[in-house]
Amino acid sequence: MDKIMVVSCEKVKKVYKVTLEDSPLYPDGKGGQLGDRGTIGNNNILSVEKNCVFLDGEVQLGENDLYIDFDRRKDIEVQHTAQHLFSALAYNKYSLNTVGFRMAEEYSTVDLDSKDLTEEVIKEIEKMVNDAIKISIPVETSIVKKEEAMTIEGLRKTVSEKVTGDVRIVTIGELDTNACGGFHVSNSCQLQIFKILSWEKIKGNYTRFYYVAGERALEDYYDKNKLVGELCRTLSCRENEINIMLDKVISDKKSAELELRSITQKYAEILAKDLMNNSENINGMKLVFYPENSMISNFLPKYIDLSEYILIFGESGQFTVTSKKINCKDYFDFLKTTEEVRGGGNESRVNFKGDLSEDLVFQQLKVYLSKL
Template sequence: MHPNLLSVFFPQITLLRSIQKLFGTFSGSNRAAVMVFMCQSDSYLTHFKTTVVACQPTECKIDAGNGKLQKIKGFNVELEDTILFPEGGGQPDDRGKINEHEVKRVIRKADKALHFIEKEIEVGQIVDVDVDWKRRFDHMQQHSAQHLITAIADHEYGYKTTSWDLGKSVSFIELDTPNISEEQRQNIEKLTNKAIQDSVAVQVHVTQVGSPLLKSVRARGLPEDHVGDVRIVDMQGIDANMCCGTHVSNLSHLQCIKLLSVEKGKKGKTNLFFLAGDRILAYNGKCYNTEKELTKLLKCGPDQHVQAVERSIKQLKLAQKNCTTLLRDIAVLEASRFKLASEDQNRLLVLHRKEGNNEFMNIISNELPDTAYLFLTVGDEKGEGMFLLKGPGTFIENCGEKVAEAICGKGLAKGTKMQGKAEKLQRKDQALLTIKEYISKQES
């Protein structure tokens, strides 16, 4: 859809233009008049001098890097103003530094931004604040791309955005529709990239809570603890949306948008996955390196990768089927061999097979009489694996838990058999002593 045609559907755009002289497009010069952080007034500012207003001891949960949160002690620092964005509007918080102190979290509390650092800093001190620009610009690109995709999906098909997620590598938008056709996906992608090619300007307007203007722009409501003025992100001729996040100043800074896939979401919803800007370059680089490795491994060109993998999978399944058949045959042979040997020797079969499985152990167990004692193990002989313990009478009752404890295992006992997993098969000799002691007492 051409930008001029879009204005027919968006009378609020015309309204924004007419009131811009009254409210102004926000800049640092009128910062004192409104409750908007410097990171929101100038999202491209990477260095800033400001004053420490407060520094309070606290604890904060920080990502330890393994997907788990670690609670650490530190301080919440409030600054007179900040270029570090506190999380909000679906956008994660910034990272950066206050002097030499690494800022590990930035949260919003009413009209305050609290910066978590591990060292105390003096109140009243003038400090240098620096933002992690790579992280910030990535967030700006993905957030502005979300606004653009949301607007086009709504304008073209009436699909409302119900939520979105700015992931670490791929983002997605949840749309209020049970499905999106491939033709629709391609059309949304084409129109978003047309807006980028047209270098559409993005402006931020500031107004007050309760302003009639807010009724004419797209919004999902304000947080309960919101204090101060309200920002409207205006993609000229395309969309006007209430938002607290950081955004590019021109859609050309998005470089490109790629809609990756459409997947079924929550009941009646569809998730539209996308990449924007530098993430596309990173994704393409990763895909190219993967393509090169596959070419080397499969010994064929990229156009033949799928067929080569399909052939390999087919061959693997056939090989696995043959291995399973052979393993079953070996289990029967092991049971037969024990039957012949047990006529002249004891009734205890101790057997380990690295490539075995539960089926292998169960075949042996089923082939042998209930009078036989079995201690079967499979897997890594010096590590984790599985075990099967079997014996007549009270054998499982008296030895089951002791054997499992010896090999750090857990098993389910049923009748004359116990079967389960073991963490330390290297200690099976210790377990075997328990079994032999029991059998010796029974035979004496």
């Protein structure tokens, strides 16, 4: 267990901001990388900034135990070195420049400065990265003065003018030389496997690649394989038949929906006749009530003679009143005087909702009609 000096500790909302002396912790997001995690005293490190961390509990000032999660750091090394290899091979073979990098907890992204990469090219770069992993290339770092760094030939990216002090140079055999302050593995074979998950065009001219490497890639393969197995069981088919089966399921669903729609429409036509025959007469006006919000109720206005009848349908606090016999908007205004309702519409149709029972809405409509 390492030791760390805590200089200050203050509560910020529900967490504690802790200033450290000579923090060995890698900050979140620096160079696109994930930051370190671990514990200080008995408290978990939630996030890391330069010389300061956020903890989930209070810590005493002075010397404290520090535990750094090195499994996480190993994963960070793997994902980050994978980015070096991917960027290097895309540059070496296709002159593509890396214009962005971000590591997240589940995957990482690299942005290349082209929008026209074919699937073949992408597959080729992925293969080259995996070939480089296979032949175990040492990854070496050296510290040089900035002036010296500026003169190194074959540097993938020139050292920024903003950099001050010494520069760390990371080389992967003959493949790559680049200035970088992040974490790296010591040999390409530690990456195990590199997999591009997907890619998309961004900012008009760039392509963003989502990738995983090492344990993350193995975990991803395990998950995808499990998913494929589940799909095969659900669809009762082999792996290579999943697409065909899904096309069939979607096409069957479409046909069933069309058939259901047609049957519903026919049923609504028959039901409308029955509802009109059994309508309630209020103050000389014929009222039809259908207590449902369904495909059937949506077809009813088509088959109920709205110049003669007033149709109200709905349930669970959501209703529609439609007719040419009354001013539906006027009824809605009447309802608003006693009930809390939201909605609107026009003279021949209003839709509204509120905490209203079917009974109440129907009774209020009857009261309204009896006053006309």
